[in-house]
Amino acid sequence: MNSGTFVEQLLAPHRASASPWLTWYGASGERIELSGRVFDNWVAKSANLLAEIFDLEQGQVVVIDLPTHWKSLVLALAALHHGATLLPADHPDASEAVLWMTQNPADPAIPGTAEILAVNPAALALSFGAELGPVAEDFNASVRSFADQFYPSSVDGSVVAVAGLSLQELFAAKAQAKGTILVRASVPLADFLSYAVAQWAAGDALVLLEDGVQDTERLRQGERITSDYNPEP
Template identity: 35%
Template sequence: MTDPLLPADVLARMLAADPGRPRLTWYDDEPGATAGERIELSARVLANWVSKAANLLQDDAAAGPGTTVGLDLPAHWRSLYWALAAWSVGATVVVGAEAPGADVLVTQSPAVAADHGGDTVLVALPALARSHPEAGSAPGAVDEARELSTHGDLFSPMSDPEPDDVALVGSGARPDGTAYGEVVVGEPAWGEAPRVVVGGALDRVLRQSLAAWSADGSVVLVRGTRDDLSDRFASEGVTHDARGDA
């Protein structure tokens, strides 16, 4: 029996296969300050974000196997690297309504950050943010936009998760969570190196992204609604739109 593929293995394989190929493309069609953003991350750039966030979790919050990391964030490109960072340290990612109760909380809300009793990271969603505009309302939280860049570009975990450790707890997950050895599930119908549009709740986006990446693929993530995205998806070389998948 072969060992199960873990999230950290998925990222390592993408780096080894082609570090420069785009692996995550983000479009923001939501009205507001970030409307019109397009972000594209290669495997190398994605891994850099993951390493910095994982170093913050491990060094500042002592996160590791057994730690729960709550992602109180929308389905967003920043959510993806924070999830991969939590899995890199061997922690359990918690999404949905239970996220604020996790040991470590990653949130965009100053009010939620201020109410959290443990380690907290306050995230500003705009790509070019240099600090969270309301960081002063949560003085105990780490201002990600200001402080993440100070952490190392390479990451080495102090402990690795076991396949039976819980990787993901959320609204779409099993009641007792999904184990590390079961969170990466491929989609054979997508073929090799698919270019997949992912969408829906955060736990679903995380699973779909892992599935695409495990097949040496890439993902396109869109926030907001537009009547017709066919031209955009054609220009992005999309091979499968998984937003309507069960």
């Protein structure tokens, strides 16, 4: 397959599902459970935002300077809907980015040629905050106004998606189903994304624990954890 709607093919089979797809435990005590339907809804809204505000196109470089989090995973898949190339902020080619997604929009490392999407990862944040200047778009304040459905165009599977993997390679990776997988969110997003896509494709659910959240037996039993994150095939 040289071209396709890769994110669509991953998400569409779970679009009507009420079963957990991704559950987030934050250090401040919040638990956010996203079903397949709700996760798809967030990806669609975010993909529409990227299209309508930033005119994101296939092959453009996007820096995701965000920790592994349910919002950063949503934004990563939204950008891949458009065939973008995702890079971490410390990548040598980050200066080529047309868009910089970050929780630090005042970072002097952001090139002046890049547009900025400011993201507050706090669960209930309805805006980035009062300190956001006029040069950045507020993801938290804007995303809910966009359509719940996204109608993707076919993108070239040979385009680099993340960590040197093409779109076709990223979404063709196979994994053994493991049930519900516990993941420490300290793993870098660029390293984790391919694992997450493969396990989701296998039918697994992910539970992300932010640093500071205790991995207790009660949590494991409550979430029905069957495996722990292991990047090895």
